[in-house]
Amino acid sequence: xxxxxxxxxxxxxxxxxxLGLLVWPLGKILLSSFIVDGEYTFANYTxxxxxxxxxxxxxxxFLVGFGGMIGALILGVGLxxxxxxxxxxxxxxxxxLALIAMVSPPFIGAYSWIVLFGANGLVRTSLxxxxxxxxxxxxTPGVIMVFALKFFPQVFLITAGAFAAVSRxxxxxxxxxxVSPTRRLFTITLPLIMPAITASGLLAFVMSIxxxxxxxxxxxxxxxxxTQAYILYxxxxxxxxxxxxxxxxxxxxxSMVFVLLQRWMMRRDIYHNSGxxxxxxxxxxxxxxxxLHVAAYGLVLLGSIPTITVIYYSFRRTRGPVFQDGFxxxxxxxxxxxxxxxxxNTLIYSAIAVVAIVVVGTLLGYLITRRRSxxxxxxxxxLTVPYVVPGVVMGIAYAAAFNVAPLVLTGTGAIIxxxxxxxxxxxxxxxxxxxxxxxxxxxxxxxMSLGVPPGRAFLKVTxxxxxxxxxxxxxxxxxxxxxxxxxxxxxxxxRTITMPVRIYIAVIDGEYGIAAALSTILLAMTxxxxxxxxxxxxxxxxx
Amino acid sequence: MKAIRLSGxxxxxxxxxxxxxxxAQTKEVVIYTAAPxxxxxxxxxxxxxxxxxxxxxxxxxxxxxxxxxxxxAAAPKADVIWSVGGEQLESNKDLLAEFTTAEDAAILPxxxxxxxxxxxxxxxxxxxxNTKMLKPEQxxxxxxxxxxxxxxxxxxxxxxxASGSAFQQYATVLTIYGNEGPAIYKAILDNINFATSSGVVxxxxxxxxxxxxxTLEDDAMQYKKNGGPIEIVMPADGTSTVPDGMxxxxxxxxxxxGKKFMNWVLSKPVQxxxxxxxxxxxxxxDTPFPGTPITSIKTIxxxxxxxxxxxxxxLRQWRTMAVGR
Numbered sequence: 001x002x003x004x005x006x007x008x009x010x011x012x013x014x015x016x017x018x019l020g021l022l023v024w025p026l027g028k029i030l031l032s033s034f035i036v037d038g039e040y041t042f043a044n045y046t047x048x049x050x051x052x053x054x055x056x057x058x059x060x061x062f063l064v065g066f067g068g069m070i071g072a073l074i075l076g077v078g079l080x081x082x083x084x085x086x087x088x089x090x091x092x093x094x095x096x097l098a099l100i101a102m103v104s105p106p107f108i109g110a111y112s113w114i115v116l117f118g119a120n121g122l123v124r125t126s127l128x129x130x131x132x133x134x135x136x137x138x139x140t141p142g143v144i145m146v147f148a149l150k151f152f153p154q155v156f157l158i159t160a161g162a163f164a165a166v167s168r169x170x171x172x173x174x175x176x177x178x179v180s181p182t183r184r185l186f187t188i189t190l191p192l193i194m195p196a197i198t199a200s201g202l203l204a205f206v207m208s209i210x211x212x213x214x215x216x217x218x219x220x221x222x223x224x225x226x227t228q229a230y231i232l233y234x235x236x237x238x239x240x241x242x243x244x245x246x247x248x249x250x251x252x253x254x255s256m257v258f259v260l261l262q263r264w265m266m267r268r269d270i271y272h273n274s275g276x277x278x279x280x281x282x283x284x285x286x287x288x289x290x291x292l293h294v295a296a297y298g299l300v301l302l303g304s305i306p307t308i309t310v311i312y313y314s315f316r317r318t319r320g321p322v323f324q325d326g327f328x329x330x331x332x333x334x335x336x337x338x339x340x341x342x343x344x345n346t347l348i349y350s351a352i353a354v355v356a357i358v359v360v361g362t363l364l365g366y367l368i369t370r371r372r373s374x375x376x377x378x379x380x381x382x383l384t385v386p387y388v389v390p391g392v393v394m395g396i397a398y399a400a401a402f403n404v405a406p407l408v409l410t411g412t413g414a415i416i417x418x419x420x421x422x423x424x425x426x427x428x429x430x431x432x433x434x435x436x437x438x439x440x441x442x443x444x445x446x447x448m449s450l451g452v453p454p455g456r457a458f459l460k461v462t463x464x465x466x467x468x469x470x471x472x473x474x475x476x477x478x479x480x481x482x483x484x485x486x487x488x489x490x491x492x493x494x495r496t497i498t499m500p501v502r503i504y505i506a507v508i509d510g511e512y513g514i515a516a517a518l519s520t521i522l523l524a525m526t527x528x529x530x531x532x533x534x535x536x537x538x539x540x541x542x543x
Numbered sequence: 544m545k546a547i548r549l550s551g552x553x554x555x556x557x558x559x560x561x562x563x564x565x566x567a568q569t570k571e572v573v574i575y576t577a578a579p580x581x582x583x584x585x586x587x588x589x590x591x592x593x594x595x596x597x598x599x600x601x602x603x604x605x606x607x608x609x610x611x612x613x614x615x616a617a618a619p620k621a622d623v624i625w626s627v628g629g630e631q632l633e634s635n636k637d638l639l640a641e642f643t644t645a646e647d648a649a650i651l652p653x654x655x656x657x658x659x660x661x662x663x664x665x666x667x668x669x670x671x672x673n674t675k676m677l678k679p680e681q682x683x684x685x686x687x688x689x690x691x692x693x694x695x696x697x698x699x700x701x702x703x704x705a706s707g708s709a710f711q712q713y714a715t716v717l718t719i720y721g722n723e724g725p726a727i728y729k730a731i732l733d734n735i736n737f738a739t740s741s742g743v744v745x746x747x748x749x750x751x752x753x754x755x756x757x758t759l760e761d762d763a764m765q766y767k768k769n770g771g772p773i774e775i776v777m778p779a780d781g782t783s784t785v786p787d788g789m790x791x792x793x794x795x796x797x798x799x800x801g802k803k804f805m806n807w808v809l810s811k812p813v814q815x816x817x818x819x820x821x822x823x824x825x826x827x828x829d830t831p832f833p834g835t836p837i838t839s840i841k842t843i844x845x846x847x848x849x850x851x852x853x854x855x856x857x858l859r860q861w862r863t864m865a866v867g868r
Contacts, residue, residue, distance in 0.1 A: 053866055114750075114752060115750070118750070118752050119751065119752050120750060120751030120752055138736075216739055217739055220736055221736070221737070221868050223868065231702070231704070231705065233610070319769040319770055320765055320766070320768065320769035321745075321746065321749070321765060321766060321769065321771075322749060322766055322769040322770050322771040324770065334581075337584070337588075338584060399614060400614065403614070403615060403617065403618060404617065404618075408618060410615065410618075410620065411620045492601070493573065493599060493601050493620060494573065494574075494598070494599030494600040494601055495599050505580055505602050505603075506580060507739075507743075508603075508604065508739065508740040508742050508743065509579050509580050509581075509740075509742040509743075510740075510742045510743045510744070510745060510746030511579075511580060511581075511742075512746065514580070
């Protein structure tokens, strides 16, 4: 801290970014929630907390949030346990299917469930023809089921890593003391991976309550805060904007409480596992093997249903919006002509956003983890906000904040990039922070004591060790950036259209064939991007 | 240092990129539209080819578009708002610039309603029924039929506070039934499962997820024509035809380009094309319609100006009826 420290300007720049891209736009929304007819008042909030329909909406929000979270936890942790503790054939296939389930195409996924399990759904009618009657998917249970299946892959991917890292010696010690396998699981293994479980559960909860598409499409009258906010925003009566803002902020507040709760619960539980014996997978045979394989593969296939259905429907023969018997490429022919704009935009915007996220996120992650101070601690706190702000709200905040001189960005690609950037930045900051905790600061300090300036010491010593963590984080950012719908939807104009927005438009037109073809193309783009990135990363290691 | 330089380059790059994206090309018209994607694509392609003007399109529901124009009022981005319901434009005319198109003499007098907006085509509120789920004798014949509790959960339509066509249905029932209107509409509303957007209504009927859709004639025709199990029912107790409108945005970045586009849309060849491709009724006197002639449909006197003036109040009442949904 004595010499001209490169980290001071970085800290200042970081605060400038956070204030300009986060505090300022969201502050505008916050302010508007306190204004009714041009006067400052709590009226919007007292209305929400006094009217039964809004209270019911809040109750429903918790219901689907906890339902989705518990479902995703049961499925995700269960799958992670099975895959990391038993010899399951084709683990890679399971992981790939989980990834496919995770990149399930935006918005159209919910319609796939209707196509299969709706009132006239394929699966439902076939089951009915052999005498099995299941209710259509509509309603609260359907929404919770879809959330569980939509968000369990996140839980699985996060907890599988944690399961693998649990030291075998602890479990063996318990075993030698005669603790039964089940008790061992609940008293040793699960508590050890609790940070991963609570973190992924939190993620599932936050994503469930921010999702407005699923309850809107299959909820059949189920109102949650996200759908209420969306309806109030999209209705053309201007007077409801303040109320919509207030509802959005209550949604953000609920998520924030749970983020802080999770942090508080996990404040002490930090285990360093490095250097210990890794857990091993047990061979299984006979019926048990059959059950576990069926369960594991069945689950990831079920989670991939929306994606698989969409791909299948993209190759169905169509006439206009109507699907015909047999297969054909009409849906692709119909989208091909005006495909270049959305594809190019999607690639450029997500590439710029991801590069910015990687650079800024790495620097911030380092700053917050290694240079602890009040200023960096506060930064860390503020950076949890993007986790919990629904994309639509962020988009609306940006549209309002960046449409006045001197910063008129509305209608440009830059505003879409900035929204993606700020929404995904925290993920890289925290993954870099996590990776840093496993790297001793001694090396870097040694370099600095030999006279290397702090900036260079970071670049030459610490950064190379961080690369695997950064690459993994960047891939996640890329996938989410390419599939970002909610904020772009509010911010795009014709020339800045992206693939997810194009898909959304096809869906609201009822043109499922077109939406399916576009989704399949986006999926292919996402997969190619992931492969290209992991290929580049591998070459980087070798050189 | 390298990282700092890199991030510096990035910021510079982003700014350059923004500036590049913001710099308007010489000839360009920005259009906000709620028309179906296929129609938008076909017409804007044709316009670009004929005039050399680049068309920038934002497509969304009509409610979304109006809200967006309102949000941008300080620095408008759009030149023309196109294919949004007449009464919706009328009740937001503070956002619009007055303009009379060059084709005014050839426009149907019934559709010439306001100086703030022009008709683009005519739409008709109808029922669409799934022919696999219902036999002809089971079809609902009137709005009043739809109020029967036996249709509970079997009808779909969009929200009237988000969709122009759903609002038209609501105002139509109120106009036909006068004092009884609200009660009848409420009973219909109780039978409805909301579709995410008006564009999805016939998709749900076509797929058998709903037996009846309350929709627009041209949208249902799109499915019927292509072999979907859909039949169109004209409500025997009356229905409304209203102009789907278009208007010049007040303070538009290129008003002259906007005017040219509106004149073009109303020209005879384009209107002929609109009728043929979209099954819409023309805004012009001299373009014939191939389907049921309007004279053999019971149409009501739908007073757009009066309805537009009451729009806010009607929507407030609608929300009370739809409370908690």
